[in-house]
Amino acid sequence: KQEVTQIPAALSVPEGENLVLNCSFTDSAIYNLQWFRQDPGKGLTSLLLIQSSQREQTSGRLNASLDKSSGRSTLYIAASQPGDSATYLCAVSGNQFYFGTGTSLTVIP
Amino acid sequence: GAGVSQSPSNKVTEKGKDVELRCDPISGHTALYWYRQRLGQGLEFLIYFQGNSAPDKSGLPSDRFSAERTGESVSTLTIQRTQQEDSAVYLCASSLLLAGGGGTDTQYFGPGTRLTVL
Numbered sequence: 001k002q003e004v005t006q007i008p009a010a011l012s013v014p015e016g017e018n019l020v021l022n023c024s025f026t027d028s029a030i031y032n033l034q035w036f037r038q039d040p041g042k043g044l045t046s047l048l049l050i051q052s053s054q055r056e057q058t059s060g061r062l063n064a065s066l067d068k069s070s071g072r073s074t075l076y077i078a079a080s081q082p083g084d085s086a087t088y089l090c091a092v093s094g095n096q097f098y099f100g101t102g103t104s105l106t107v108i109p
Numbered sequence: 110g111a112g113v114s115q116s117p118s119n120k121v122t123e124k125g126k127d128v129e130l131r132c133d134p135i136s137g138h139t140a141l142y143w144y145r146q147r148l149g150q151g152l153e154f155l156i157y158f159q160g161n162s163a164p165d166k167s168g169l170p171s172d173r174f175s176a177e178r179t180g181e182s183v184s185t186l187t188i189q190r191t192q193q194e195d196s197a198v199y200l201c202a203s204s205l206l207l208a209g210g211g212g213t214d215t216q217y218f219g220p221g222t223r224l225t226v227l
Contacts, residue, residue: 043200044218101151
């Protein structure tokens with residue numbers, strides 16, 4: 001069974017710092033990997049989708065990479081802002097969909 | 110255009126009662142998913158509808174849970190004889206299926222239904 005792990009579970013950084021969130025998965029037979037953001041009491045917002053044939057995707061201050069062979073993905077957030085504070089989830093798509101438990105990010109003004 | 114909508118947004122019920130949760134996907138999205146998120150825990154996959162194929166029900170936790178989808182439109186998740194352990198936020202998502210069996214495109218999530226079983 002696919003297992004998705006996110007490290008760290010929680011992260012607190014000062015505003016303006018660059019940071020990296022990590023996601024690892026045990027089965028490399030995936031169709032794609034997706035990063036989401038979840039704000040308290042709200043649904044999920046899709047941030048980036050990386051197809052299995054791709055290495056990375058960029059959107060604004062966000063950059064996500066995928067190394068399928070090693071079962072790893074990273075989400076890079078540049079010049080962090082207090083509005084980036086949220087829980088970040090990664091999910092891999094194979095025959096089913098598997099989510100990590102998330103990284104809770106706090107950006108301190 | 111309109112996103113994924115879910116109703117009700119909140120549902121409080123008594124143990125043993127049946128509940129029905131509704132999801133309206135984005136128009137044209139052939140794939141629809143249901144997830145559950147218990148307080149403080151990660152998302153748990155429940156069921157996946159993919160076009161006209163048989164749904165993937167492997168995530169349903171017990172036979173008290175069932176879901177239906179008519180064509181490529183509305184889906185309902187039904188929980189019979191609710192238990193306190195069913196209390197959670199139930200999330201629905203929809204997406205397009207990629208051609209050639211290459212999986213799915215970006216999932217768009219609804220706001221969820223918060224279910225509380227007393």
